[in-house]
Every structure is written in structure tokens, then in C-alpha cells.
Amino acid sequence: MSPKIAIIGAGIAGLTVARALSAIADIRIFEKRRGVGGRMATRRIADVSLDHGAQYFTIRDHRFRDSLKSAQANDVVQSWKIEFASLGDDGTVRRVNPHTERYVGMPSMSALPKLISIGLDVRLDSQVAAITGDPCRWFLHLADRLEGPFDWVVAAAPAPQSAAVLPFRFAHHDAIGVVEMNACFTLMIRLTCDGRLPYAAARIDDPIIDWISRNNTKPGRHQAPCLVVNSNAVWADANIDKPLEIIRHHMLAAVQRNIPLAPIEADTAVIHRWRYANVQKPAGQSYLLDRASQLAACGDWCIGGRVEAAYLSGAGLGDALCEIIEASE
Ligand SMILES: Cc1cc2nc3c(=O)[nH]c(=O)nc-3n(C[C@H](O)[C@H](O)[C@H](O)COP(=O)(O)OP(=O)(O)OC[C@H]3O[C@@H](n4cnc5c(N)ncnc54)[C@H](O)[C@@H]3O)c2cc1C
Known part of the structure; x- marks a missing residue:
């Protein structure tokens, strides 16, 4: 048996x-x-779907590559061909790792676990x-x-x-x-207009947030403009049990400090708490x-x-x- x-x-x-x-x-x-799907997660907010867990993945091992062949053949996994940037605390934008191939699930990150x-x-x-x-x-x-x-x-x-x-x-x-695992807060923002950011995704040098991406630049997301913003790990660990409304307020302020986003443009902003997001050790x-x-x-x-x-x-x-x-x- x-x-x-x-x-x-x-x-x-x-x-x-x-x-x-x-x-x-x-x-x-x-x-x-x-x-x-766990942390390969997608959430619907208003009229948009956002990947609020893993943003993309890379493929280095041949075994992982082989396992994805049928998902790629069926367009469940596609390459996210983007300008990946690093944003300094003085506002400077630097292009980084232009040759790294990044992949996403289609039409959302949760599509790959759903297929498996x-x-x-x-x-x-x-x-x-x-x-x-x-x-x-x-x-x-x-x-x-x-x-x-x-x-x-x-x-x-x-x-x-x-x-x-x-x-x-x-x-x-x-x-x-x-x-050791770190926490992370993810802020999902439905925007009223797009196009003022000269990159699709960026690492941010800031005490509160460390990542912004324009989710609608991923393949298969034919939808209104929306941002996914991740907190940095140290700040998230220090604030993990604070009320989500306070976290949302701080993260929105950090976004506005770093990018030209007027409050009125952030139509809807929703926060998600990941108690165990990334692996420190x-x-x-x-x-x-x-x-x-x-x-x-x-x-x-x-x-x-x-x-x-x-x-x-x-x-x-x-x-x-x-x-x-x-x-x-
Ligand atoms: C905000 C964020 C951004 C990230 N960005 C990236 C990225 O860009 N690139 C990348 O490669 N990785 C990224 N990651 C990490 C990536 O998502 C994870 O490494 C990967 O998804 C972990 O998979 P897993 O199966 O090990 O765990 P998980 O996906 O966490 O799956 C564990 C499952 O166990 C379930 N569970 C827990 N306890 C119980 C219980 N008691 N009973 C029943 N079920 C239970 C959970 O609900 C979950 O579904 C990111 C993660 C987060 C949170």
C-alpha cells in the first residue's frame, strides 16, 4: 500500500x-x-491585481530551469524585461544588473503555484x-x-x-x-495616473522602504497603474506589531519622500503584514x-x-x- x-x-x-x-x-x-502559493501571492484591490509577495524570481540552477519548461511553454512564466534601478537618498537613479533575467508568473505570481x-x-x-x-x-x-x-x-x-x-x-x-527570518510590510497602491517614474522597479535607500515596483509593467498585467512598495527589513522587524493604519501612514509618507507622487494620485492604498518574509540566516x-x-x-x-x-x-x-x-x- x-x-x-x-x-x-x-x-x-x-x-x-x-x-x-x-x-x-x-x-x-x-x-x-x-x-x-504562500509568499508567491497576488491580491485584488479595486480593479487591479498586485503581487504583494515575491516580486519576481531568478533562475540559476538547471533543475529549477528544467522544472519550468512546461510553465514557460504555456505562458504561465514569462521574462519581466525591465529597467531595474537603484534610487539614492539624494534622488539619483542608477541602473543596476542590466543582464539579470527576471521571471514572473502570468497573469500573476500565484499562477505558477496554482499550476503545480x-x-x-x-x-x-x-x-x-x-x-x-x-x-x-x-x-x-x-x-x-x-x-x-x-x-x-x-x-x-x-x-x-x-x-x-x-x-x-x-x-x-x-x-x-x-x-532567522525578517518581517516585511507591503503597501499596494492603485494610482490614478502613471508614467512619471523613469524605471519599472527600484531599490530605495530609505529608513522605511526599500523597494518600489510598477506592477502593471509586468507581462500580462493589462490594467490600471499600480505600485507595490516593500518596507525594509530592519524597520519592519522593529514595528511588526504596530497597527496597520500607522504602518500605512509611515510608508505612504516614505513613498512621497522618494518619488513624485501627490496624495491625490494614490487612489487606494492597502497594507499587508508579512511576519516571516525573507531569510536573514x-x-x-x-x-x-x-x-x-x-x-x-x-x-x-x-x-x-x-x-x-x-x-x-x-x-x-x-x-x-x-x-x-x-x-x-
Ligand atoms: C514581500 C516579499 C517579497 C519577496 N520578493 C522576492 C523576490 O523578488 N524574489 C524571490 O525569489 N523571492 C522573493 N520573496 C521570497 C519568496 O516569496 C519565498 O522565498 C518563497 O515564496 C517561499 O516559499 P516556501 O514554500 O518556502 O514558503 P511559503 O511560500 O511561505 O509557504 C508556506 C505555506 O505554509 C502555510 N502555513 C504556515 N503555517 C501553517 C500551518 N500551521 N498550517 C497550515 N499551513 C501553514 C502558509 O500559509 C504558506 O502558504 C519575497 C517574499 C516576500 C514576503
């Missing part, structure tokens, strides 16, 4: 493990949100609070039910959230414990696997905070679990 495996988290890492194992195991994914999830058993609105039991008899505790038994459980949530649900007997709690191992307890963990935080790192972590764990399962047959 196929082993039963529970995966916690339907971000790119969790979905990649699931895809790798789906032919030889009975997989069920539990995701606390209403949709798949097709045919997988994903339970949405299903937050896992705890895992109890023993190897081959693991149970997941959700708000309204118990799920299981499972032979294996894979935690594919950000490091602190994975550590919170993995049982004490998981052998790699120390490795998760060294991981990774675990330094591609994934964490405890064969004895039949528990494992993966995610960008194993390697370094990027979409590609999340994929590679999930793919590496998928291979390791395939080998174990096939050897036990």
Missing part, C-alpha cells in the same frame, strides 16, 4: 515535494490560507496546530478536526511556524532554531529529514530566501523521500 504523507503548507516548497511524491505516495496537503497544484489533494482553510502520535501513526490537529494517521509528515511552512508544529522528538529542532542544509521519526521539513529558509531556494529545498526532500519509499517496497 502507498505510504500516507501529510504536507503542511502549500507554498512552492510544499507543492514541489507533493509533486515529486504523488506517483508513489498518498499525499494530502494542509494549507491555512484560502489559496495556494493541479491534481493534488490540497485542503485549504486548514491550519495545523499540532502533530501528535508516532512514526507511521501521526495525527494532525486542526481547529475543527483530527486528520490521520499518516506515515510521514513534512512541514513546509516558514521556519518558526514549522518549529511550532513539529513534535519535540523531531531530531532537527536545533537546525531550525538557528534560522538560513539553516544551511537543503532540507531537514529525520528518518527515525518519519518527520521532515523544507522551505526557502533551509537555503536562502528566494523562490528558487524554496523549489530546490522541496525538490531535494522529494528525491530523498522517494528513495526511502522505493527502498522499503
Whole structure:
């Protein structure tokens, strides 16, 4: 009989493990949100859709490149050919990394995880609070039910959230414990007019914000002008529990300090809090696997905070679990 495996988290890492194992195991994914993709996220505001998590991704590893071939062939992934700039505190604009190829999902960043999830058993609105039991008899505790038994459980949530649900007997709690993740606030602005910025995306040298992009310059976004603004990590960590209205006020002021944006032009401005956004210090191992307890963990935080790192972590764990399962047959 196929082993039963529970995966916690339907971000790119969790979905990649699931895809790798789906032919030889009975997989069920539990995701606390209403949709798949995790930090590859898109949100609708007024009449526009904005990518408020990962802005784009790069491809350095051949394995990630190969995995994207069919998504590219079907136009679910396309290159974002932009002028990428760096904005100094004196207002100077410098072009940076003109040769780096950047990719986005089409028509939104969440399109890629949605494609990977097709045919997988994903339970949405299903937050896992705890895992109890023993190897081959693991149970997941959700708000309204118990799920299981499972032979294996894979935690594919950000490091602190994975550590919170993995049982004490998981052998790699120390490795998760060294991981440091930063927060981020994302401000999404629907504009009334466009075209006054001489770049599509820029890193900003400012104490509050560090990124502005014109989301409507990405391929496939035929929509009204809109901006995505990210806070810098130090400021976000220091202000993570402040009311969102105060954060919104500070970030809008920072935007207006840096670019020619009159208050009237910011038609609608909505803020999103990411408690665990980027990886400051990774675990330094591609994934964490405890064969004895039949528990494992993966995610960008194993390697370094990027979409590609999340994929590679999930793919590496998928291979390791395939080998174990096939050897036990
Ligand atoms: C604002 C921002 C900008 C970024 N920009 C870039 C960029 O430009 N380029 C780039 O490469 N990367 C970027 N990143 C990072 C990139 O998004 C991540 O590296 C990648 O998406 C992580 O994937 P993951 O699968 O490891 O984790 P996630 O995408 O976080 O997936 C984990 C999933 O687990 C779920 N979960 C958590 N706890 C539980 C629980 N208890 N029960 C059930 N489900 C649970 C979460 O809801 C989530 O869906 C950015 C991230 C943010 C936030």
C-alpha cells in the first residue's frame, strides 16, 4: 500500500515535494490560507491585481530551469524585461544588473503555484496546530478536526511556524532554531495616473522602504497603474506589531519622500503584514529529514530566501523521500 504523507503548507516548497511524491505516495496537503502559493501571492484591490509577495524570481540552477519548461511553454512564466534601478537618498537613479533575467508568473505570481497544484489533494482553510502520535501513526490537529494517521509528515511552512508544529522528538529542532527570518510590510497602491517614474522597479535607500515596483509593467498585467512598495527589513522587524493604519501612514509618507507622487494620485492604498518574509540566516542544509521519526521539513529558509531556494529545498526532500519509499517496497 502507498505510504500516507501529510504536507503542511502549500507554498512552492510544499507543492514541489507533493509533486515529486504523488506517483508513489498518498499525499494530502494542509494549507491555512484560502489559496495556494504562500509568499508567491497576488491580491485584488479595486480593479487591479498586485503581487504583494515575491516580486519576481531568478533562475540559476538547471533543475529549477528544467522544472519550468512546461510553465514557460504555456505562458504561465514569462521574462519581466525591465529597467531595474537603484534610487539614492539624494534622488539619483542608477541602473543596476542590466543582464539579470527576471521571471514572473502570468497573469500573476500565484499562477505558477496554482499550476503545480493541479491534481493534488490540497485542503485549504486548514491550519495545523499540532502533530501528535508516532512514526507511521501521526495525527494532525486542526481547529475543527483530527486528520490521520499518516506515515510521514513534512512541514513546509516558514521556519518558526514549522518549529511550532513539529513534535519535540523531531531530531532537527536545533537546525531550525538557528534560522532567522525578517518581517516585511507591503503597501499596494492603485494610482490614478502613471508614467512619471523613469524605471519599472527600484531599490530605495530609505529608513522605511526599500523597494518600489510598477506592477502593471509586468507581462500580462493589462490594467490600471499600480505600485507595490516593500518596507525594509530592519524597520519592519522593529514595528511588526504596530497597527496597520500607522504602518500605512509611515510608508505612504516614505513613498512621497522618494518619488513624485501627490496624495491625490494614490487612489487606494492597502497594507499587508508579512511576519516571516525573507531569510536573514538560513539553516544551511537543503532540507531537514529525520528518518527515525518519519518527520521532515523544507522551505526557502533551509537555503536562502528566494523562490528558487524554496523549489530546490522541496525538490531535494522529494528525491530523498522517494528513495526511502522505493527502498522499503
Ligand atoms: C514581500 C516579499 C517579497 C519577496 N520578493 C522576492 C523576490 O523578488 N524574489 C524571490 O525569489 N523571492 C522573493 N520573496 C521570497 C519568496 O516569496 C519565498 O522565498 C518563497 O515564496 C517561499 O516559499 P516556501 O514554500 O518556502 O514558503 P511559503 O511560500 O511561505 O509557504 C508556506 C505555506 O505554509 C502555510 N502555513 C504556515 N503555517 C501553517 C500551518 N500551521 N498550517 C497550515 N499551513 C501553514 C502558509 O500559509 C504558506 O502558504 C519575497 C517574499 C516576500 C514576503
